[in-house]
Amino acid sequence: MIHPTAVVDPAARLDPTVQVGPCAVIGPEVELGPGCVVGPHVVLYGRLRAGAHNRFHAGCVIGDAPQDLKYRGAPTGVRIGDHNVFREHVTVHRSNNPEEDTVIGSHNFFMAHSHVAHNCVIGNHVIVANGVLLGGHAVVEDRAFLSGNCLVHQFVRVGTLAMMQGGAAISQDLPPYTMAWGDNSLCGLNLVGLRRAGFSAAERLELKQLYRLLFLSGRPLRDVLADARNRFTSAPAQTVIRFIEQSRRGICRHGTRARAAALPEEPSETTSPEESGPGNP
Known part of the structure; x- marks a missing residue:
């Protein structure tokens, strides 16, 4: 199951079910689990550990x-979970020190020409669209959606179920369940994503009320956090509050009042996802 033109180091540990395409290069410290597929001209290098059923499409460079x-x-590494897809020419770099790895969870989809820099931590069920660039030490939590050509500065965190609209660029943390547009700006909640993830109407309503308090009240964020902790008790609301409290780079803020003076009303239960918002996961 290894093409005769592939170059696989004898020390590499590949499950017998792994398929390796033509002209692929696999280094000595690479481990691949069952069902992995390595496409043509893929380069896997460094201390790379990948689980089961990962697919590496043509031209990927993982672990350089x-x-x-x-x-x-230094001998540094990349750890990858299961069922990830790395499309054409995706690059994932290993960490810059032996004490930690670049980490990618499971069931993620990295579209063509996206880049994951050293020491990044990617959760599960994340979608990274074409041309996305993640700086070093960035953290992307579960089920986030990064649209085409988005930029994430080093050390920035993207919260769970957050979404970045195409071309957005952030150098501050993006709170869970929110949507980013432009530069370090929010434009509301990822309502369609919340509905598809099974959040109840009561949870979505509380998140909208929390968003208004945090970003539309006109009060300093540090002043309203104490009120938010006492007023909003659901698990999703507490997730947002904890994320903001733990931020070290600051938080993206709501965009200009001219663009959106308040959150849009949530679509009715009969509205189709296609009618309810642009590009939601």
């Missing part, structure tokens, strides 16, 4: 050295 001027050749 970090683009970090401080890196001096």
